[in-house]
Amino acid sequence: MKKIYMILAVLAISASSCKKDFIDLVPEDSYIGETFYKTPDQFRQAVIAAYTPLKDVLLNDYFTSEMHSDNSIYQPYPSNRGTAYIYREQISDFTNTSTNDYANAVWQHCYTGISRTNIVIERLPAATFDAAVKAPLDGEAKFLRAYYYFKLVRLYGGLPLFLKEVKNADDAFKKRATVDEVYAQIIADAKDAISELAPPAKFPQSGYATKGAATMLLAEVYATQKKWAEAETLLNTLSAMGYGLNANYADAFSPTNKNSKESIFEVQYLNGSVLGTSPNPLPFQFLPRSTNISIVLAAVVDGKGANINNSSTGGWNTPSQDLIDSYEPGDNRLDASIGIAEGTYNTSNLFVYSANKSIINYTPASGKVGVPYIKKYMHSPVATTLGTNDNFPIYRYSDALLLLAEAQNEQGKSPMTALSAVRSRAGLTTASADPGTLRNVIAHERRVELAFENHRWNDLVRTGKAIETVNAFGDKLRTQVNYLTSDAYKLNQNKLLFPIPQYEVELNPSGMIQNPGY
The missing domain is CATH 1.25.40.390 (Serine Threonine Protein Phosphatase 5, Tetratricopeptide repeat)
Known part of the structure; x- marks a missing residue:
């Protein structure tokens, strides 16, 4: 600086x-x-x-x-x-x-x-x-x-x-x-x-910051300061601005559905707008490093995976087994968020892909290992050696709902409406519980709903759980x-x-x- x-x-x-x-x-x-x-x-x-x-x-x-x-x-x-x-x-x-x-x-x-x-x-x-x-x-x-x-x-x-x-x-x-x-x-x-x-004039949005983005930002600031009533008031204004959940969780990340009603603010990649036209390089960084990642790409480009070498950029942000194990049975967000690259490591510690697999009930083939990777941003590469057409979410409406549930719960109010909306879309039910138990339920929901959207560390610090959780x-x-x-x-x-x-x-x-x- x-x-x-x-x-x-x-x-x-x-x-x-x-x-x-x-x-x-x-x-x-x-x-x-x-x-x-x-x-x-x-x-x-x-x-x-x-x-x-x-x-x-x-x-x-x-x-x-x-x-x-x-x-x-x-x-x-x-x-x-x-x-x-x-x-x-x-x-x-x-x-x-x-x-x-x-x-x-x-x-x-x-x-x-x-x-x-x-x-x-x-x-x-x-x-x-x-x-x-x-x-x-x-x-x-x-x-x-x-x-x-x-x-x-x-x-x-x-x-x-x-x-x-x-x-x-x-x-x-x-x-x-x-x-x-x-x-x-x-x-x-x-x-x-x-x-x-102003609120979004229409959906899909332009990609520029709106009243909704500023409202969400200030609500998160207030939540960080534990000003729960102020946060709740702001978060309750977002639905009137037109925001809502998409029907399917994966829709929030599809390049064909950018800046949708669920998007409060996202970083724009290769969408032809004045905000920029560069492809998103992050998905390639999130795959196991290899001289050829075409097998994974073939799954998202109609079987025509490009031979892309990410050996000098990949290998980062691999989903932990701890996170994978935290998904409840039947949670459809798991398959939408994480995939499995199957293969072997060569003598240079590079991964040789042999298959792209679903994480649901996955068992490695004989002699192979399965490496989880972030799937929610892995869509059609539009610049075959540079990146994909995926925007990156900063704030989504489901984030607002879970923050609203947290603000309500911390004030002794029922968070069930907001919490149930998020869990219902994921194919899960929500049983009512006391505020102490619901605090953990909401924290878990934020972890799996917002996985790989760069919220986890701040959430752990904000809730006072960082030291015990990380250790x-x-x-x-x-x-x-x-x-x-x-x-x-x-x-x-x-x-x-x-x-x-x-x-x-x-x-x-x-x-x-x-x-x-x-």
């Missing part, structure tokens, strides 16, 4: 040192900051630039969420001990340090997004077009800024609050604000976004794999937060005090 701001500051200082009466170096056919931010279209482009880091965040987010929990693990790769593999393994094993590039990338990309939103938010009031046109632009920028800060504060604790465009070197160095101060800003931004954005999972995992180090999965209070990136501490030692334990 500081590197970005320092570059911006140097550019700003250099620009101000040149006088127009000396020489005018600005090409008349090019834009600079002073001339670009004028029209609605130009501000729209600037807002789109603020969405773009969401994709960069997602490339690392699953390491700090699903893999940093009991939901998924990694495929060991003893043939390659480069730092890129070791760093990612360390996040999963809870042994990461302040120099871990993959954990630090989440910090870097979120602050990149924040810096872009700040430019829009600060420059928009001076624009001369109608206030009604400005409102949604400001609302989207504030939603994004709130989202980026919300992700950061939960991972790192107190943060430097950058709320204005950095224009000189001094602006680039701030002390860490308190957690309460960061949350106050998140809430302020989310409230502004709710007031400035128990580590004990169980040691009986299943042989690659864990002695300090893996030894979670304590300090490790509930990630360390501040070391380069931030070194650039600003008086303002960026490292988190305890690192």
Whole structure:
């Protein structure tokens, strides 16, 4: 982050040192900051630039969420001990340090997004077009800024609050604000976004943030702060905006059903919209690493699987046996979420696929092993060597229903309507129980309903279950794999937060005090 701001500051200082009466170096056919931010279209482009880091965040987010929990693990790769593999393994094993590039990338990309939103938010009031046109632009920028800060504060604790465009070197160095101060800003931004954005005009939606997205974000903030009544009030407004559950669980992830009524906010991939047209590389990263993954792809591309080599990118976010065992009999979300790649490992520790199998009642063929993989994002590759056509969900309506059930239960109210809606779609029934028992039922529902959507770690921390859950999972995992180090999965209070990136501490030692334990 500081590197970005320092570059911006140097550019700003250099620009101000040149006088127009000396020489005018600005090409008349090019834009600079002073001339670009004028029209609605130009501000729209600037807002789109603020969405773009969401994709960069997602490339690392699953390491700090699903893999940093009991939901998924990694495929060991003893043939390659480069730092890129070791760093990612360390996040999963809870042994990461302040120099871990993959954990630090989440910090870097979120602050990149924040810096872009700040430019829009600060420059928009001076624009001369109608206030009604400005409102949604400001609302989207504030939603994004709130989202980026919300992700950061939960991972790192107190943060430097950058709320204005950095224009000189001094602006680039701030002390860490308190957690309460960061949350106050998140809430302020989310409230502004709710007031400035409209509900979805139709379904499928455009992909841009809406009043519903800002409402869901603020509700989750309130739930994190255990302000249950405030969260409940917000969540109860979403159905009137047109949101609802799709008939089938798998429909929420199908590329033919993007931005549906169940989608509150999702990151866009290859859908032809102005938000971006790049394919989604994540599904290939979630398959066992191999020189040929065509057998799995054939199952989703009418039998015509491309020979794609993911040996340098795959092997991550493998569903844990603990998660698989947690699905109840008859839960249709299991088959929709997880598949089995069957085959063998060669002497280079690469997987040689022989079949793609259903996880339901799976038994390995003789001489073969079955490796579970995330199936819910595995659809037709539209760029055969780059990725798939799948969007990535940030907030879904089922998430809102389960958060509503939790908020109601914590207040002593009945959560059965919201909870039963989610479980009924999964093919399950719900028996009423006391609030203490229902707390565990709701937590279980969030785990399986939202599996691989990057909620699990935050849910464990929010509910106070992270330490006991992760340490128990580590004990169980040691009986299943042989690659864990002695300090893996030894979670304590300090490790509930990630360390501040070391380069931030070194650039600003008086303002960026490292988190305890690192």
